[in-house]
Amino acid sequence: MSADTKLMPIPGPDTVPVPRAVVPRADGKVELVGLPKDDIRRVLEEAGLDARQAKLRAKQIWHWIYNRGVSDFEAMTDIAKAQKPWLNERFTITRPDVVEAQVSVDGTRKWLLKTHDGHDFEMVFIPDADRGTLCVSSQVGCTLNCRFCHTGTMKLVRNLEPAEIVGQVMLARDALGEWPSSPDGRMLTNIVMMGMGEPLYNFDNVKQALKIVMDGDGLGLSKRRITLSTSGVVPMMERCGDEIGVNLAVSLHAVTKEVRDEIVPLNKKYGIEQLLEACAAYPGANNARRITFEYIMLKDKNDSDDDARELVRLLKHYELPAKVNLIPFNPWEGSEYQTSTPERIRSFSNIVFEAGISAPVRTPRGRDIDAACGQLKTAAEKRKRADLDREAAAQGLNDAA
Numbered sequence: 001m002s003a004d005t006k007l008m009p010i011p012g013p014d015t016v017p018v019p020r021a022v023v024p025r026a027d028g029k030v031e032l033v034g035l036p037k038d039d040i041r042r043v044l045e046e047a048g049l050d051a052r053q054a055k056l057r058a059k060q061i062w063h064w065i066y067n068r069g070v071s072d073f074e075a076m077t078d079i080a081k082a083q084k085p086w087l088n089e090r091f092t093i094t095r096p097d098v099v100e101a102q103v104s105v106d107g108t109r110k111w112l113l114k115t116h117d118g119h120d121f122e123m124v125f126i127p128d129a130d131r132g133t134l135c136v137s138s139q140v141g142c143t144l145n146c147r148f149c150h151t152g153t154m155k156l157v158r159n160l161e162p163a164e165i166v167g168q169v170m171l172a173r174d175a176l177g178e179w180p181s182s183p184d185g186r187m188l189t190n191i192v193m194m195g196m197g198e199p200l201y202n203f204d205n206v207k208q209a210l211k212i213v214m215d216g217d218g219l220g221l222s223k224r225r226i227t228l229s230t231s232g233v234v235p236m237m238e239r240c241g242d243e244i245g246v247n248l249a250v251s252l253h254a255v256t257k258e259v260r261d262e263i264v265p266l267n268k269k270y271g272i273e274q275l276l277e278a279c280a281a282y283p284g285a286n287n288a289r290r291i292t293f294e295y296i297m298l299k300d301k302n303d304s305d306d307d308a309r310e311l312v313r314l315l316k317h318y319e320l321p322a323k324v325n326l327i328p329f330n331p332w333e334g335s336e337y338q339t340s341t342p343e344r345i346r347s348f349s350n351i352v353f354e355a356g357i358s359a360p361v362r363t364p365r366g367r368d369i370d371a372a373c374g375q376l377k378t379a380a381e382k383r384k385r386a387d388l389d390r391e392a393a394a395q396g397l398n399d400a401a
């Protein structure tokens with residue numbers, strides 16, 4: 001079965017077109033992963049259980065799914081044997097399919113995953129001495145076409161469903177052998193919504209998924225250990241803080257309109273001032289919980305000392321509780337930019353640091369398996385930047401962005 005890839009406008013103040021699949025599972029079963037506990041109760045009741053039974057079963061099933069990592073009703077020992085075939089016929093507990101799993105020499109792992117309707121997406125796990133970070137995707141592809149980003153050259157886009165977002169975290173737990181869920185000694189300690197896609201263009205699904213990830217009875221990760229990265233979808237930022245409450249990272253990448261318009265085309269819609277104002281108003285941001293500003297280092301494009309000074313000026317002007325993450329550009333085949341030299345990056349970092357703002361340089365991880373930032377894109381989808389631009393122009397997407 002193939003996805004419905006017709007262009008559909010995203011509801012709300014924005015009109016970036018997104019091809020969106022409304023594809024039910026081929027087997028007609030209801031996916032229980034990603035449903036809030038009360039919705040599990042509801043679907044059980046709708047399928048015929050009486051209210052009391054539905055409530056009890058929902059509680060038990062939830063526990064098996066999120067605390068024990070079980071995906072088979074047969075393994076649920078406190079559910080009556082006679083009821084299991086009934087559950088099996090109607091419901092399913094699935095993970096995204098794993099097409100390929102790779103491990104880098106530095107321990108970084110990358111998974112190529114597939115949705116039930118056949119779309120590829122990726123997930124990356126980055127182990128460090130004191131933490132392990134899972135980089136989770138929110139969409140298959142991305143509508144925003146940032147010029148340095150490989151994901152932005154993927155044409156096909158569909159939003160990932162809550163099950164597919166929570167499912168990534170569960171798959172990682174499977175692979176790391178971290179069931180039953182216990183807060184001690186876990187390898188997977190942090191989550192960043194920095195894989196494929198723009199999470200704030202899939203707000204409802206990302207919210208529903210992260211609620212389960214943060215639920216103390218669910219996957220139990222603290223909101224302080226979850227970071228959502230946006231390229232600057234200004235109208236959704238306040239809701240992100242209010243309704244999800246995770247840490248915010250903003251892909252700033254440039255300090256002038258000219259350069260940001262070029263490398264992050266969404267800037268034509270929401271400019272730097274508007275974006276930084278939204279950051280200053282971000283609910284929950286303070287000196288103990290800073291906003292991360294991601295800044296990709298592109299040779300002779302955005303990496304001068306003047307750029308660094310302007311960055312400092314902007315962050316101070318808006319009184320932002322900020323830290324800056326300097327990301328050396330990871331080139332990919334067909335990309336038009338080069339990475340800044342190490343000396344340039346050091347000089348840039350020093351200027352920001354001397355102004356009292358932390359500005360670490362992010363070391364690229366998993367380069368040998370193409371797992372580094374912005375490289376997430378499946379081989380099947382490789383296209384030349386120029387082709388994409390022609391198609392986008394033909395569809396009028398450039399005007400919308």
Ligand code: SAH
Nearest residue numbers: 149194197198229230231251294330373374
């Ligand atoms: N769409 C969201 C989140 C996914 S992108 C956003 O843009 O914030 C996650 C991060 O990867 C962003 O900071 C992005 O700028 C960075 N990135 C993309 N392409 C890259 C590349 N080629 N090299 C290094 N970082 C890249």
Ligand code: SF4
Nearest residue numbers: 142145146149152231
């Ligand atoms: Fe999309 Fe983020 Fe890549 Fe830009 S950097 S194209 S918003 S995934």
